[in-house]
Amino acid sequence: MEAWVVEEPGPLRRHPLVRVELPIPQPGPGEVLVRVRACGVCRTDLHVVTGDLPQHRHRVVPGHEVVGEVALVGPDAHRFVPGDRVGVAWLRTTCGACRWCRAGRENLCAASRYTGWDADGGYAGWTVVPEAYAYRVPRSFSDVEAAPLLCAGIIGYRSLRRAELPPGGRLGIYGFGASAHLTAQVAVAQGAEVHVLTRGAGAQQLALELGAASVGGADDAPPVPLDAAILFAPVGELVPVALEALGPGGTLALAGIHLSDIPVLDYQRHLFRERSVRSVTSNTRQDGEEFLLLAERLGLRVATTPVPLGEADVALADLEAGRLHGAAVLVPDHSG
Numbered sequence: 620m621e622a623w624v625v626e627e628p629g630p631l632r633r634h635p636l637v638r639v640e641l642p643i644p645q646p647g648p649g650e651v652l653v654r655v656r657a658c659g660v661c662r663t664d665l666h667v668v669t670g671d672l673p674q675h676r677h678r679v680v681p682g683h684e685v686v687g688e689v690a691l692v693g694p695d696a697h698r699f700v701p702g703d704r705v706g707v708a709w710l711r712t713t714c715g716a717c718r719w720c721r722a723g724r725e726n727l728c729a730a731s732r733y734t735g736w737d738a739d740g741g742y743a744g745w746t747v748v749p750e751a752y753a754y755r756v757p758r759s760f761s762d763v764e765a766a767p768l769l770c771a772g773i774i775g776y777r778s779l780r781r782a783e784l785p786p787g788g789r790l791g792i793y794g795f796g797a798s799a800h801l802t803a804q805v806a807v808a809q810g811a812e813v814h815v816l817t818r819g820a821g822a823q824q825l826a827l828e829l830g831a832a833s834v835g836g837a838d839d840a841p842p843v844p845l846d847a848a849i850l851f852a853p854v855g856e857l858v859p860v861a862l863e864a865l866g867p868g869g870t871l872a873l874a875g876i877h878l879s880d881i882p883v884l885d886y887q888r889h890l891f892r893e894r895s896v897r898s899v900t901s902n903t904r905q906d907g908e909e910f911l912l913l914a915e916r917l918g919l920r921v922a923t924t925p926v927p928l929g930e931a932d933v934a935l936a937d938l939e940a941g942r943l944h945g946a947a948v949l950v951p952d953h954s955g
Contacts, residue, residue, distance in 0.1 A: 621952070622743035623931045624678040628670030631939060635668050636681075636742075636932045644739065644747045646693030651750050653705060658741030659684030659766035659797070660926070660934045660947040662853065663709065666877045667736055668935060675737045682741030682949070683709040683734040684769040686762045690745070698750040704762075706754040706911075707746060708769040709733050710901050726901040733901070742931050742949065754907055757915035764921040767797045767946035768914055769907070774874060775802030775851075776910040777902045782847035782872040784811055791815075791845040793837060793861055794852030795822040797946035798874060800922055801914075802849065803829050808917050814841040817852070821944055825922060840864055849874055855881040862889040862896065870895045921945070927952045 922945025
């Protein structure tokens with residue numbers, strides 16, 4: 620099968636992502652083989668490819684926003700049958716026995732493993748997933764539309780919860796890519812007043828179309844004090860900017876798995892009056908199930924740019940350069 624592997628993590632100019640031919644994987648006990656129909660291009664993929672995240676597996680196939688069709692079930696796999704449409708997301712396995720798993724916080728499991736980082740993902744024609752960690756994909760979304768929901772959407776949903784936005788509150792969103800444009804729609808639907816701070820006229824225009832009350836540059840101050848904010852851009856320099864925009868008791872959620880260095884904070888300007896900073900670590904399967912139901916009920920608009928699988932390296936370069944509108948989604952070359 621056609622696939623892309625991370626040969627040696629590093630800057631994109633060194634071509635760390637290499638196109639290869641691999642054998643079709645076979646499902647083990649409790650696993651299903653999935654024929655990939657679409658795979659979103661996530662910023663976490665970029666971090667894996669460029670080495671911002673430590674290498675977990677040599678020559679791993681990236682991609683963890685996978686929509687496909689079950690082709691074969693392994694021994695003791697009974698949840699799906701061939702022909703079912705499923706989604707494969709970032710969280711791949713957990714131990715199920717530690718205190719975090721028992722408390723419903725499996726995203727904090729020390730033994731957790733991840734698709735496209737610890738195990739091969741969806742930048743390929745086929746992939747394998749433990750059936751317990753696969754999702755049923757809402758029928759109202761096409762394969763391409765559904766792919767970004769599986770990480771961008773789920774992580775945005777968890778970030779919104781971690782931000783503890785009060786009912787009818789003012790939410791600031793810093794950065795407006797795949798995850799942010801979905802989260803903004805959920806917040807607006809729940810009655811929030813959303814203010815988007817991001818670079819790029821195209822992103823700002825999309826934010827207004829999706830119901831944002833105001834838009835501005837990433838370093839700008841919003842027109843009103845914020846009750847909560849989410850930082851989607853992996854830019855540590857924006858942490859003090861977002862904290863200073865919060866009103867008393869406000870919370871800033873950091874949505875990314877990777878963030879550049881945060882400047883020194885001034886206690887009075889950035890943290891006093893009970894302002895808080897909270898990180899977001901992966902997601903639980905319950906987050907995923909809740910969000911997918913919510914996405915279907917709200918009829919979320921998913922902005923995507925389909926890209927042939929053979930141009931995955933180009934899609935990552937466009938993501939890094941901020942040239943994408945919405946989310947890039949890889950599709951089989953014969954579909955393009």
